Amino acid sequence: AAAVLELSPAQRTGLGGLQANPQVFQHIALGADPSSTESELSGDMWHVGLLSPPPVGADASFGGGGFTAGASRSGGAGAAGQGAAAELRFGLENESAKLHIPTLLLWEQQNPGHVRAALRRLPGANESSIDAWLRRWGVAASSGPSRLRERLQNAALADEQQPQQANLRMQWLGGDLNQNYRLDPLELSLAPVLLSADGASTAAPSGLDASQAGSQATLPWQRFLTWHSGQRNERHSGGARIYLNDDNLASLHRRLLQIWPLEWANFVIALRQYGPASGSVAGSGAVTGGDTSALSAADWTPNFSQPSSYSLASVLDLADARIAVPTSGSAGPSTPSGSTVSEKKQMLHNPFSDDMASGRNYLGRLLDEATVEAATILEGRIDITDAPLEVLVGVPGMDEPLAQKIIQQRSSAQLATAPESRQSIAWMVDEGLVELSRLKQLERYLTCRSDVYTVQAVGYRDRLSPVYRCTAVVDARRLPAQIKNRQVWHAWDRGFAIESLAPAEVEINE
Structure with a gap:
């Protein structure tokens, strides 16, 4: 599990995903220890299965909305009287789909009564x-x-x-x-x-x-609350995102040109140097770039001796920004009235506005490839890919109608045909759930990825041998991944019937 979580989200998807993947997480053969004796090597080989409870569904029980292992048998009562769970899911449980308690307490400070x-x-x-x-x-x-x-x-x-x-x-x-x-x-x-x-x-x-x-069992609160949550501040394909609030504008420009067109890179530098012009209010919605007199950012040459004067609160600030740049000479930042700047100014054409008119496909790139957070770890954001209704409505600014729309839309047929469209929270705008202004309000609370998961490892051999079980949190926010909160269960507390752990075609010996 740790090795899989150290991969990028794109690589995990290539393996078949993390949460219902018996091909990767069921009936894994354990190699023999080189120090084992001949007698110890005799008999059946040990195997391990990595389990987690089915996702929280509309039915408030572990059976509600859960996945079943495709080729697994539920089985009868195991030794010591334990029955097999009705449904086993071979995969990991997403901790970022839960309310992160330390983050929840921060929200309480901002809005008393929120917890x-x-x-x-x-x-x-x-x-x-x-x-x-x-x-x-x-x-x-x-x-x-x-x-x-x-x-x-x-x-x-x-x-x-x-x-x-x-x-x-x-x-x-x-x-x-x-x-x-x-x-x-x-x-x-x-x-x-x-x-x-x-x-x-x-x-x-x-x-x-x-x-x-x-x-x-009815759903425990550990399915909705967690002490461990977060993600690496990286792209879907791996590698660090570009920090847009870097004060070294020349270095920032060079790095932006490695992944973005010249017009995009220049527009970012202009916004950092001169800030939004009069009439560009954060969260007011997209402003079209239809002014024919506006200068293309590709035709504007940044003056890197001009220091930064503005920091972005969100990468989505680029979407509705209007920027006035001096036409000649050196000039200070834009001002709401424009009265303090003697130089003539010209509006820069917003390249993101045109992209918005042609499908808004730039939003996903902005959220995936850039960041306004210098931290290498983003903690406490809710993964809307898996979060249940009870968790979504606990997010500041999220109401129940929107939470229900997210749950309904993410399970639609579109998800099966175009999973790449759900790599960032931009899909909520692309599919009409929210306007850009609402997404900007929610963006700092939400995500579509996680690098922290819980798993239960069950080691078994046959019906007579003891079963070794442990639960743990696998935290891959930093590499290498760390195993936390490891809890080992008694060897004779099987927990699950052996038949439910192995694929149907595998014969379990006595």
Whole structure:
């Protein structure tokens, strides 16, 4: 998994993708250790499968909207009584399709009450559990309690902490304590004990009862929240994006000419030197380049002795920028009134406006090949390729109608025929979901890629040998990829029936 995530998104697509790819992630043969003895090498070879729960769908259960392994058998109960999950997905789970808790807390600082509103959308949320999570994360109550009440609550916190921890763990895991994507009989019997320690309801988690032993688990909050999220600030094909706010304009111009036409590169330099002219308001929508008197940026020669005076807030600022450049001599930046500059000025033709009229195909290139962020890692952006409704509506500026449109549109037939069109969030404009001005507002929160995934590795050989299971976060935001939060399960806690792990044509020995 780490080796695959170190590849560029384009290379991963060439392998068949990350999230439902049994050809890559199912029944992987493990080579023999050179130090193994002859007796150890006898018998069947060990294999490993890399699993993750099916994507969150409209049905609030692990079975809702999930993928199934094409040539896999679900099987019956395994040894030790564990049943096979109804559906297994051989692939990785996208952590950037979840709300990144540290980023969520930053949004809370900008807009108090945002975290509470986001948590209310999660399955099984109630004010008591939300308050517990907010206290755990150090978020003050939005109602502003009095100092006396706050002291009393803090004094009681020590007594509440132990049962509260059990409740939060149950909510985080959805009651699926051994992470086999279902509620086993033991888990159903333990749930009332864990939840009743502080007088909580003794019902099974999320409304399930003991008669539903072996049924699929309801969705845990770890499917919607994460501590690990992000991506390398790179192009879809690999390699660093060009940093448009570089103050070395001559160097920036040279690098832009390696990937962009002269007119594009010159227009960027002009915007950095002179800023937007009067009437060019960020977010006001595209301004056409139809002024016949405007000078082509390709015919304008940058003066690199003129320092930068303007930084882009978004690469999409290029789309609706109007720039006035001096016709002769040296001049200062454009001003709204133009009264402080004595030199005559001429408008530069915006090359991106023409491209917008012919299909807006430049937007994807801007977002993929350039950046206004100097950081090598972009953390906390939501991957709209996989994010469920509950996560999308937690993004600042995102409403439920737009979130529903994204989910509906991304699963359309167009995705199967033209996946390259979904390499950046520009597809939301290309396919008419939002206007450019709305995309500019959302751009800093959204992405169409991820370099952080969760996986469960299951090693097995036959029906009698123990099964080795571990879960981990694979973080490829920096190379080489790192394995984090590794949790190893007991060797005799099979979790899954052996038959569900191997392809149908493979015979599992006793």
